Amino acid sequence: MTNAPVRTDTLDLIGNTPLVLLSGASEAAGCEIWGKCEFANPGASVKDRAALWIIRDAEARGELKPGGTVVEGTAGNTGIGIALVANALGYKTVIVMPDNQSQEKMDTLRALGAQLVTVPPTKFADPNHFVHTSRRIAEETDNAIWANQFDNVANRRAHIEGTAPEIWEQMEGRVDGFTCAVGTGGTLAGVGMGLKAQDEGVRIALTDPHGAALYNYYANGELKSEGSSVAEGIGQGRITANLEDAPIDDQFRISDEEGLDWVARLLREEGLCLGLSSGINVAGAVALGRKLVAEGHEEPRIATILCDSGFRYLSTLYNAEWLAKKGLPVFDWLGSS
Ligand code: PMP
DSSP: OOOOOOOSSGGGGSSOOOEEEOHHHHHHHTSEEEEEEGGGSTTSBTHHHHHHHHHHHHHHTTOSOTTOEEEEEOSSHHHHHHHHHHHHHTOEEEEEEETTSOHHHHHHHHHTTOEEEEEOOOOTTSTTSHHHHHHHHHHHSTTEEEOOTTTOTHHHHHIIIIIHHHHHHHTTTOOOEEEEOOSSSHHHHHHHHHHHHHOTTOEEEEEEETTOSHHHHHHHSOOOOOSOOOOSSOOOSSOOGGGTTOOOOEEEEEOHHHHHHHHHHHHHHHOOOBOHHHHHHHHHHHHHHHHHHHTTOSSOEEEEEEOBBGGGGTTTTTOHHHHHHTTOOOOGGGOOO
16 A cells, blocks of 8 residues: 555645654754655645745736736745746746856756846845846736735745644644744744644744844844845745734744755755755754753654755755865865865
């Protein structure tokens, strides 16, 4: 007997990802740490879910019509998800991306048939920011929609209706805490809302990288960033619509070094090749687990998100030269060349 699912529609391959017990992280935390395998989505990231929900929502509202174009500004993963979903449904895709994101993501977007526009990275207030550029392109294109993942709450609905109930069921209703980092906030807010709907007592925590402003916001009400991070897809400086009313109980800030240490451990000890946001999430989950244990919770069970595949970062996180140039520790098996 197999319990491997059978599907008749490729879009049904999005979501319903496996949940895996992370043994090294569980040992470090002194309690169970579970990882939701979002790299197992067809586009190899958690953002396939947002892409599907945003496109289905635009269709349902009559905004996206046959033969239409989906335009989006993205660090890459949302674009990859949109390109796949759009291909499956007969839409075209235009993706605007800052040019400091990994080469693999740009190559992937082109390979999937998306039209790729790259812009220099700049502050959100700059009209040339990738988000504003994508909105303008959508306005200027016939029969096009702007996916607007940051402020379109169809994004977090993907996690309220999908990710959260999946985690709840997979953990058989015994979830004590959930944490992850924020890009748009769709995952943290949506999973947080979805789990709280099951049990108000589930502890929801933000895990912020350095260079993002949310840690200070949830800790003391001030949007203020400190330091920087090379992590792609996470690090937010404002309260997006997806983050509004997010039920955040706690917050942790994790350095790139700590996140990379978990990326290395997950690869070496557990055979999982992941991106840096996953390493940062696991570090946050360990911090949350330790805190719940210290507070006297008996055998708490924590869930987090394994956001995307490390194969997307061969030229960065898994490249000795790149790591050394960024002043980051080089994985010992990569050598130092
Ligand atoms: N990790 C990676 C690699 C991502 O691309 C993203 C999405 N930008 C996230 C984490 C964060 O997800 P969300 O947008 O739902 O906050």
